[in-house]
Amino acid sequence: MADKISYEQIEEKFTNYLCKKKQRKTPERYALLDYIYNNEGYFSAEQIHAALQETYRVSLTTVYNTLNMLIDCNLVIRHNFDKQKAFFERAFYETPHSYFVCCKCGAVKAFTDKQIRMSIKQKNFTNFKPSHWLLYIYGECKKCKKK
């Protein structure tokens, strides 16, 4: 949940994870980490795949495979805003997020609220080691209310 970490430290975290698990440091894996960490916001696997075509070509299979690793080592967060597809977002560089989700059109808007953040942070967990949290507030957005 920390902030203020350089990209070198992020890479190091991933490298450590790969070493510990006896997995290989392939260029595809680092290309994906690089993409996620140099772009703000959340992306579908398909979007990441398309974006990577321009720089270092990676198959969709490898995108999914690598995303699962990055989630496993807490470098990436998976969002399941709706039933359809997952979105992926870097876990560092931003404080954990809260989101408005419109039930009608599916629009998503991130926001931060100090009060909410503090009250969640203060919560004590016995038998549970929290890594991150996600708050979704569902409702109806301006556009849909007008209809």
Add this chain to the structure above:
Amino acid sequence: MADKISYEQIEEKFTNYLCKKKQRKTPERYALLDYIYNNEGYFSAEQIHAALQETYRVSLTTVYNTLNMLIDCNLVIRHNFDKQKAFFERAFYETPHSYFVCCKCGAVKAFTDKQIRMSIKQKNFTNFKPSHWLLYIYGECKKCKKK
């Protein structure tokens, strides 16, 4: 987001919704509403389908169809804890929930926290009409930490 509502009032809400939308009041639809509202917790579509075999047989298609209606009229909440499948829960009878989700084994545990609830309730939204909220705290549970 209210509490203290009788099951008759829930049924009435559904009936009103069906009338307004010019949709029919079939026994299948009420069997599903009844099941969801008389069982605490969250269930997958498959679980609801299996459970209904014992009382009023309903196809999986109708289970999905009806759940989507119940979500549309805010009587049911859909959870997307993980990528796999959705879980469904009655929207009344309980205050909106917060959940621990274990990243390793997928175990989910509901909890309530007054402080958190208050701070979310106090949040003011311009251009957005909130209907409910869901907080997921991800981490590692006791069992997985031991391994």
Add this chain to the structure above:
DNA sequence: TTTGTTGCAAAACGTTTGCAGCCTC
């Protein structure tokens, strides 16, 4: 050289849809 990785195609999975027969209204 060994063993993990890639990328393709095919499978798997939960969910939705098309349609014929059925049931509310």
Add this chain to the structure above:
DNA sequence: GAGGCTGCAAACGTTTTGCAACAAA
């Protein structure tokens, strides 16, 4: 009786898996 509803089977979109060629260690 008209039109919405059910349930089956088939389709759908996202994600995973099997496998042969390949590359990191």
